[in-house]
Amino acid sequence: MSLPATRGSGRTGWSPGFLVKLALIALVDALGVYAVLAAWSAESWGLLAAMVALLLAANWAYFSKRALPWKYILPGLAFLLVYQVYVVAYTGYVAFTNYGDGHNSTKEQAIEALLVQNERRVEGSPSSPLTVVAQGDTLGFAVVSPEGVVEAGTADEPLAAVDGASVEADRVTALPGYEVLEYAAVLERQQEVTDLRVPVSEDPNDGSIRTQDARTGYVFTSTLTYDAASDTMTDTTTGVTYTPNDDGQFEAADGSTLPVGWRVLVGLDNFVTAFGDERYAGPFGKILLWTFAFAVISVASTFLLGLFLAIAFNDARLRGRRVYRTLVILPYAIPGFLAALLWSGLLNRSYGFVNQVLFGGAEIPWLTDPLLAKLAVLGVNLWLGFPYMFLICTGALQSLPGDVLEAAKIDGAGRWRTWRSITLPLLLVATAPLLISSFAFNFNNFTLIYMLTGGGPRFDDASVPLGHTDILISMVYSVSGLDGTAAKDYGLASALSIVIFLVVATISAVAFRRTRSLEEIA
Amino acid sequence: MRRSILTAAALTATLALAACAGGADQPAGEESSAPPDGTGATLTVWVDETRQAAVEEAAAGFEESTGAEVDVVLKNFEDIRPDFLAQVPTGKGPDITVGAHDWLGELTSNGVVAPIELGDTADAFEPVSVTAFTQDDQVYGLPYAVENIALIRNTELAPEAPATWDDAIAAGEDAGTKYPLLIQTSTEGDPYTYYPLQTSFGAPVFEQNEDGTYAPELALGGEGGTKFAQWLAEQGEAGVLSTDVTYDIAVAAFAKGESPYIVGGPWMLEQFGDLDLAIDPIPSAGGEPAQPFVGVAGFYVSAQSENALLANDFLVNHMATSEAQLALYEAGDRPPALIEAADTASEDPITAGFREVGAEAVPMPSLPEMGAVWAYWGVTEAAIISGKTDPAKGWDKMVDDIQGEIG
Numbered sequence: 001m002s003l004p005a006t007r008g009s010g011r012t013g014w015s016p017g018f019l020v021k022l023a024l025i026a027l028v029d030a031l032g033v034y035a036v037l038a039a040w041s042a043e044s045w046g047l048l049a050a051m052v053a054l055l056l057a058a059n060w061a062y063f064s065k066r067a068l069p070w071k072y073i074l075p076g077l078a079f080l081l082v083y084q085v086y087v088v089a090y091t092g093y094v095a096f097t098n099y100g101d102g103h104n105s106t107k108e109q110a111i112e113a114l115l116v117q118n119e120r121r122v123e124g125s126p127s128s129p130l131t132v133v134a135q136g137d138t139l140g141f142a143v144v145s146p147e148g149v150v151e152a153g154t155a156d157e158p159l160a161a162v163d164g165a166s167v168e169a170d171r172v173t174a175l176p177g178y179e180v181l182e183y184a185a186v187l188e189r190q191q192e193v194t195d196l197r198v199p200v201s202e203d204p205n206d207g208s209i210r211t212q213d214a215r216t217g218y219v220f221t222s223t224l225t226y227d228a229a230s231d232t233m234t235d236t237t238t239g240v241t242y243t244p245n246d247d248g249q250f251e252a253a254d255g256s257t258l259p260v261g262w263r264v265l266v267g268l269d270n271f272v273t274a275f276g277d278e279r280y281a282g283p284f285g286k287i288l289l290w291t292f293a294f295a296v297i298s299v300a301s302t303f304l305l306g307l308f309l310a311i312a313f314n315d316a317r318l319r320g321r322r323v324y325r326t327l328v329i330l331p332y333a334i335p336g337f338l339a340a341l342l343w344s345g346l347l348n349r350s351y352g353f354v355n356q357v358l359f360g361g362a363e364i365p366w367l368t369d370p371l372l373a374k375l376a377v378l379g380v381n382l383w384l385g386f387p388y389m390f391l392i393c394t395g396a397l398q399s400l401p402g403d404v405l406e407a408a409k410i411d412g413a414g415r416w417r418t419w420r421s422i423t424l425p426l427l428l429v430a431t432a433p434l435l436i437s438s439f440a441f442n443f444n445n446f447t448l449i450y451m452l453t454g455g456g457p458r459f460d461d462a463s464v465p466l467g468h469t470d471i472l473i474s475m476v477y478s479v480s481g482l483d484g485t486a487a488k489d490y491g492l493a494s495a496l497s498i499v500i501f502l503v504v505a506t507i508s509a510v511a512f513r514r515t516r517s518l519e520e521i522a
Numbered sequence: 523m524r525r526s527i528l529t530a531a532a533l534t535a536t537l538a539l540a541a542c543a544g545g546a547d548q549p550a551g552e553e554s555s556a557p558p559d560g561t562g563a564t565l566t567v568w569v570d571e572t573r574q575a576a577v578e579e580a581a582a583g584f585e586e587s588t589g590a591e592v593d594v595v596l597k598n599f600e601d602i603r604p605d606f607l608a609q610v611p612t613g614k615g616p617d618i619t620v621g622a623h624d625w626l627g628e629l630t631s632n633g634v635v636a637p638i639e640l641g642d643t644a645d646a647f648e649p650v651s652v653t654a655f656t657q658d659d660q661v662y663g664l665p666y667a668v669e670n671i672a673l674i675r676n677t678e679l680a681p682e683a684p685a686t687w688d689d690a691i692a693a694g695e696d697a698g699t700k701y702p703l704l705i706q707t708s709t710e711g712d713p714y715t716y717y718p719l720q721t722s723f724g725a726p727v728f729e730q731n732e733d734g735t736y737a738p739e740l741a742l743g744g745e746g747g748t749k750f751a752q753w754l755a756e757q758g759e760a761g762v763l764s765t766d767v768t769y770d771i772a773v774a775a776f777a778k779g780e781s782p783y784i785v786g787g788p789w790m791l792e793q794f795g796d797l798d799l800a801i802d803p804i805p806s807a808g809g810e811p812a813q814p815f816v817g818v819a820g821f822y823v824s825a826q827s828e829n830a831l832l833a834n835d836f837l838v839n840h841m842a843t844s845e846a847q848l849a850l851y852e853a854g855d856r857p858p859a860l861i862e863a864a865d866t867a868s869e870d871p872i873t874a875g876f877r878e879v880g881a882e883a884v885p886m887p888s889l890p891e892m893g894a895v896w897a898y899w900g901v902t903e904a905a906i907i908s909g910k911t912d913p914a915k916g917w918d919k920m921v922d923d924i925q926g927e928i929g
Contacts, residue, residue: 101890104607105633105634127641186831190563191828213831215835368709368908456710
């Protein structure tokens with residue numbers, strides 16, 4: 001089918017292949033354009049730019065004759081960008097900000113929140129039946145005072161009595177000079193209605209009418225005002241002026257700050273806290289060591305047990321191997337978080353199955369003694385992890401070339417020698433990359449720790465809520481405050497995540513380099 | 523040719539996924555910008571499982587009277603607080619969410635919640651419920667339920683209410699059951715359930731202002747705190763308190779009739795089936811009144827809601843009604859916050875019992891500093907009960923650690 005002129009790349013002419021390609025690209029373009037429009041309406045400009053770039057790249061790659069390699073690379077590259085690079089880059093960005101409690105959003109929203117939080121209903125002021133009215137495009141309120149007088153006003157015109165209004169059930173239904181808005185029309189402009197403040201009189205200190213439901217109005221005074229020109233907040237009761245500081249808060253001359261702040265870049269502050277703050281530095285060292293020990297021992301123990309069982313069940317003399325193999329894989333079929341939860345029940349000191357039945361009622365503190373808890377975590381992870389290793393070792397063993405083993409036999413090598421010099425190296429070629437990924441997985445095995453011990457038992461000597469079985473990723477979870485026991489600090493948590501990323505990435509890179517030497521054997 | 527089709531197919535998948543990522547923004551964008559037709563406005567409300575049906579019922583009435591649509595979104599209760607904090611600033615949060623009053627400090631300091639003017643309806647609510655949602659004289663939530671713990675008594679095993687803790691233990695031992703009294707503890711501790719015992723030694727967690735709100739000054743140290751810690755150690759040694767008793771174990775044991783008493787709340791009742799129960803005040807261990815925490819559940823309005831009018835209208839005029847509050851009571855068993863509804867609900871002696879205990883209780887602090895307290899409080903209590911820590915030293919270290927965290 002392939003014509004020499006097209007040389008397998010950019011199909012041209014109206015061959016069936018080209019038509020299929022055209023249809024597929026048209027589909028891709030349609031989805032891409034939809035995504036661009038969606039990004040446009042959601043006003044996320046970053047996403048919009050990325051989508052446009054990706055779309056152009058896709059069209060270029062699949063229609064250009066000179067872009068053959070890109071035809072293969074592009075899909076993978078796009079996935080890499082969306083799921084890896086973007087996530088790491090965003091985490092990296094957050095690590096340099098003070099995103100967390102008290103610095104949760106943008107400056108505009110913080111100002112808005114501060115202003116609305118500092119409005120006070122004037123004590124003893126009546127709640128007045130209110131009607132939303134309009135003068136042309138200008139919105140206003142019409143209220144019925146407790147004395148039965150109808151008053152109306154807009155943002156610029158203070159309330160004034162209006163004659164000739166019709167009132168039904170305490171509510172204004174028609175007003176000369178104003179148009180009374182229907183509920184539907186009010187809903188259309190509800191943002192404007194809730195933002196509207198109609199002054200009670202010429203004196204701003206008397207307060208202004210506002211409403212939250214377009215039915216009842218209350219008189220409020222504001223204790224905080226914002227001046228956009230000088231970018232300052234002023235407390236009208238004390239006269240103190242607050243100016244924005246570098247930490248994303250409004251600060252007065254005496255150093256006091258207003259409660260709601262916003263997100264700003266803080267440079268390396270989070271990394272300094274992670275390593276420099278003595279409250280974190282001590283536990284961090286211990287947790288780092290335990291994380292390495294946990295990941296290495298977990299990989300080694302699961303691999304050795306899996307390998308042992310794989311070799312045992314690979315022996316042709318063993319009867320019923322299939323049954324055994326199926327049984328051994330069972331722990332793998334139970335979701336990890338569920339199994340960890342089950343085990344935490346089984347290991348309960350007084351009521352757990354392990355102590356009650358296996359140890360005859362002995363009260364062994366499996367999950368509350370520092371050393372035993374570590375052993376319990378390793379033991380449960382061994383139970384959870386060996387079926388996976390068993391599977392890959394079985395697969396690798398069965399694909400070993402028989403002639404090499406035969407040659408070893410002819411050369412007079414003993415069993416041990418054959419296993420050490422032939423089987424194991426060949427096995428490692430196939431399994432080493434999986435061992436590395438297993439290490440990376442266990443390094444971040446949050447589920448197991450969280451479900452089994454919750455990081456406990458706590459360090460007795462530390463002043464942060466961390467424990468003996470906490471690994472780095474569960475430490476990040478505690479520090480970020482997501483469990484509700486501490487103030488949220490996404491900045492610090494992201495900084496620690498970046499540290500974890502660097503550790504895992506470095507170890508994986510070095511280890512993959514080392515496995516190349518294994519491949520030379522094959 | 524086959525190759526190029528395959529790659530094109532893979533690319534389609536890639537872009538489709540990317541489109542999904544972009545598309546996910548789309549419905550949210552529609553939600554928050556009100557369509558031009560007033561009757562087509564959509565109000566998004568986050569609820570958890572227990573409240574879903576009751577809110578949907580109230581929403582139906584609201585839809586009928588205003589023509590606006592209410593989109594009730596079911597969420598895990600544990601996810602609501604972090605999701606609300608994260609999503610409101612992006613404009614993708616809901617207009618209204620259910621929540622607990624002790625979130626208030628965090629929600630206001632992050633500027634994600636708007637005040638609600640209850641106006642004259644404020645007097646129709648139990649005073650403690652409105653106080654709980656008040657900060658700096660402003661109300662931020664519409665309360666709908668008041669919950670607190672009490673002593674639940676199995677009347678078959680113990681015919682009379684105990685006057686003190688020691689009486690309760692003595693009566694429990696006389697009953698000949700496996701446990702004299704059940705109180706959930708677990709290895710992480712349970713300071714919420716233990717709080718009435720702590721207050722009976724005169725060691726509240728924070729200093730309380732005259733109007734019932736809290737000042738961010740720790741009060742759980744001092745003599746009362748030390749006495750409470752020593753009492754914990756004694757009771758732990760005597761085997762009355764044990765860190766092995768988790769919530770599940772305690773509830774299951776009480777349901778089986780293995781103890782005449784359990785310290786707990788209305789959320790346990792469902793599992794006690796047809797046991798004959800009575801609700802008593804929690805017996806004092808230290809001589810002073812044992813005051814549990816009151817938690818108030820309510821609705822918050824997002825600070826970034828573009829349907830603020832509708833949201834307030836819905837809450838103040840449709841959720842603050844006796845019918846709506848009773849529907850929520852039916853769904854969650856907690857006494858309603860609206861006095862009229864609470865009176866109706868109190869026809870049930872169990873609900874009346876919890877409400878009576880609640881009248882003497884104190885609101886759980888909603889200060890942002892409270893997060894730091896929880897982190898150390900429970901584990902310290904657990905360590906003292908299990909004898910791992912010296913009571914006085916452990917308690918002092920806890921106070922120091924909390925003080926360090928609060929700064």
